[in-house]
Amino acid sequence: MSKSKKIIIVGGVAGGASCAARLRRLDERAQITVYDRGPFVSFANCGLPYHVGGVIPDEASLLLASPQLFHDRFRIEVRVHHEVVSINRAARLVTVKNWLTGENFEDRYDSLVLSPGAAPLKPALPGLDLPGVFTVRSIPDTREIRAWIQKTQARHAVVAGGGFIGLEMAENLRHLGLEVVLLQNGPQVMLSMDLEMVAPLHAHLVAHGIQLKLNTPLLGVTQGTGRLCVNDDLETDMVILGLGVRPETSLAVAAGLTLGARGGIKVDAQMRTSDPAIYAIGDAVEVHDLVTDTDILLALAGPANRQGRIAADVIAGRDSHFRGVQGTAICGVFDLAVAQTGATEKALKRAGMTEYEKVYLHPKHHVGYYPGAQTLHLKLIFAKKDGRILGMQAVGTTDVARKIDVVSALMQKGGTVFDLEEAELCYAPQFGAAKDALNYAGFIAANHLRGDLPLSHWGALPAGAFLLDVRDADEFAEGHAEGALNIPLPELRDRLAELPKDQAIHTYCGVGQRAYYAVRVLLQHGYDARDVSGGWITAGLVEVLAA
Numbered sequence: 001m002s003k004s005k006k007i008i009i010v011g012g013v014a015g016g017a018s019c020a021a022r023l024r025r026l027d028e029r030a031q032i033t034v035y036d037r038g039p040f041v042s043f044a045n046c047g048l049p050y051h052v053g054g055v056i057p058d059e060a061s062l063l064l065a066s067p068q069l070f071h072d073r074f075r076i077e078v079r080v081h082h083e084v085v086s087i088n089r090a091a092r093l094v095t096v097k098n099w100l101t102g103e104n105f106e107d108r109y110d111s112l113v114l115s116p117g118a119a120p121l122k123p124a125l126p127g128l129d130l131p132g133v134f135t136v137r138s139i140p141d142t143r144e145i146r147a148w149i150q151k152t153q154a155r156h157a158v159v160a161g162g163g164f165i166g167l168e169m170a171e172n173l174r175h176l177g178l179e180v181v182l183l184q185n186g187p188q189v190m191l192s193m194d195l196e197m198v199a200p201l202h203a204h205l206v207a208h209g210i211q212l213k214l215n216t217p218l219l220g221v222t223q224g225t226g227r228l229c230v231n232d233d234l235e236t237d238m239v240i241l242g243l244g245v246r247p248e249t250s251l252a253v254a255a256g257l258t259l260g261a262r263g264g265i266k267v268d269a270q271m272r273t274s275d276p277a278i279y280a281i282g283d284a285v286e287v288h289d290l291v292t293d294t295d296i297l298l299a300l301a302g303p304a305n306r307q308g309r310i311a312a313d314v315i316a317g318r319d320s321h322f323r324g325v326q327g328t329a330i331c332g333v334f335d336l337a338v339a340q341t342g343a344t345e346k347a348l349k350r351a352g353m354t355e356y357e358k359v360y361l362h363p364k365h366h367v368g369y370y371p372g373a374q375t376l377h378l379k380l381i382f383a384k385k386d387g388r389i390l391g392m393q394a395v396g397t398t399d400v401a402r403k404i405d406v407v408s409a410l411m412q413k414g415g416t417v418f419d420l421e422e423a424e425l426c427y428a429p430q431f432g433a434a435k436d437a438l439n440y441a442g443f444i445a446a447n448h449l450r451g452d453l454p455l456s457h458w459g460a461l462p463a464g465a466f467l468l469d470v471r472d473a474d475e476f477a478e479g480h481a482e483g484a485l486n487i488p489l490p491e492l493r494d495r496l497a498e499l500p501k502d503q504a505i506h507t508y509c510g511v512g513q514r515a516y517y518a519v520r521v522l523l524q525h526g527y528d529a530r531d532v533s534g535g536w537i538t539a540g541l542v543e544v545l546a547a
Contacts (some may be wrong), residue, residue: 006031006314008094008109008249012085014043014114014301015282017065018308018500024317032076033107037083038138041067041393046301048142049165050334053172055155062139065379077394084111085503087112087255111277111315114252114265115308118245118283120165127221132228132240136165144247145240154178154237156232162189162216165402166242167333170210173240174334179411180210181234190331194344196459198380201543204336218243245299247284264297270310270319279315281307288324291343291390291411292351298325326391328408330401337400341408342391345381355384357455360534362511363437365399371428374398377541380407380417380441387449392441406438414428415446443514444533453519456506456530458542466500468507472534481539489514492521501527508532508539 007023007030009016020034034041042065048057065325067078079096084097085104091105120135122128132152134145137373148154155178159170162184170180182189187199189205189212205212221239222229228236247264258274260266264286271279284303286295303325313320330339358381364373378395382389392399394409410419420442427434435443447453456465467484469476476486487495487508499505504525509515512535522529532539 004029004031005110005111005315006083006108007033007111008107008136009034009113009115010094011117011282012036012078012117013043013045013065013115013117013282013304013306015117015304017042018305018351019113019115019281019312020070020076020078020080020308021074022309022312023315026078026312026318030316031389032074034070034078035082035084035094035097036078036080037099038140039079039080040139041065041070041078043139045137048136048139049168049172049506051142052136052145052169053175056173056174057138059142064352074233083474084251086279087251089255089278091279096424110482111279113283113308113315114273114278115272115282116248116284118247118297120241121243121246122241123218123243125218125220127223127228128241130221130223130228132237133241135241136169145238148238149176149178150236156236157181157238157240158183158228158234158236159240159242162244163191163243163244164329164331166196166240167205169240169242169293170205171208172334175208178237181236182210183211183213183216183218185215185228187214190338192327192329192344193338193340193393194346194379195463196538196541197377198338200377200395201333201336201338204333208334245283247297249284252280252284253274257423260295262286262295262297266295266489270314271307271322272314279311281311287322289343289347290324292328292347292353294351295502296325296327298327300327300329301324302328311466326411330404334398336395337397337398338393338395338402340393341393341404342389343381344391344393346382353538354382356390357384357445357448358382358533359448359455359459360512360538361437361441361444362534362537363440364433365396366431367433367438368428372430374439376403377537378437378441380420380445380451382417382445384449387445389415391418396418406543417442421446425466444516452523453516454523454528454530456504458532458534458539461506461532462504463526466503467505467532468499468505468518469506469509469536471509471513475536479536481508481536484508489518490538492518496522496525496527499527501531504528504530506530506532507533511535511537 040207044062070076070078081099083097084094102482156182157173157178219231235501252265258266265280265283285300289296310320310322328341374397379393381391394403425436469484469486470489507515507518519531
């Protein structure tokens, strides 16, 4: 930059702190000031639930950078307990309130970056301001929760909401020995994922002592005799609100900046707002979903960090652009992980996209002969036209992040299921297989697109569908689809006469492999055969949730 500019950044944590540090690396002469209304400018808010549960015992571990570090390392002025309360766009001035002294003062800017984040949802329900009812957004929140548990000797907690915060808090309260009831307003936790893919998570929560109440909204909290009462019938010692977040836009609205259709601050690909001197980043902005071609709200640290870097680049005169998001995310609950990248099936439907197909598979995370092989549940969604990968979801206890990360990277480059077929991945018996689970996902999807494997799906079978179960007789006896004919795969060629040629034959096995073999036999003998994707295991996931 040819002359010294004054840049003010409102808010720290992921986006604001990254923006400030990047700006200094690009411009040694810039005057950079960060105002944050809280006591900490840069902390790991994703680690807050784990500090409550004692997994991260030392609070200092959550503090990533102090005002002193910003000054010493970058000569950046950071003022905590300082809130920007208004913006005068015409004069390029902000009014700042010092919460330690109560005074207000003005500060000038050439460029202003808004990184206010998102606030926990706290609906207008009775009793949510009672002592013992908490949200989880900051280090002071965790201090209050830990102090309450110690002071009251709490033994029971209600967690309202089954998103990231709700699930992580439920787990960590269990680690502390509390009984936990999880309320979810709807048929599933992790609303960002497809319904059937969270069935293993539901079972896992129950197996670890969480009382899961689905389709149970929070209606209110009252003060009983020494305890709180939730929804008039559930006594507890404390309540955690994990109902989601809303973008912090009050400052932007008061300044007359444009909001998007979802209620977040509207920005362009260079993170500029409707005022070219003002940028916005992080959880408060709307971002472009690369798969559905829609604008969404996405409260994730990774995109916020990248947006902070983009805004810094542009302010420093570089031609940088934020490419958009895929929504790659993971959540760990006890020893189970659920993760996703790209679009889910329900997101595609919301966006009006219908020309897609999906496959389910349930492979081991490494070769079965090596001890410790664990089952993964995978759902791959791809475009019918060209096989472009639209999204993947994964659930399991091991290797979930790697599977999703590989697919995420492929998607970023426009990857297809044919690329998954050819993906060259690490193999040793303790890490994977010569044909990795992701290769298999590609094989199945590519076989379908080539016409070698027609597909059908549980929950979408036509009325009166002819079902063929090619598992062994003992497997069939343990459980099968109503009305299914059992012909074990080794007997199939000798019993073809038992099958109809005037209707589709929907074929299934345990996970899909034997059904694939059967479909190939049937197709070459003139039958209209389909593979019910994911086999009997997927049927169980769909059935559990339907019940």
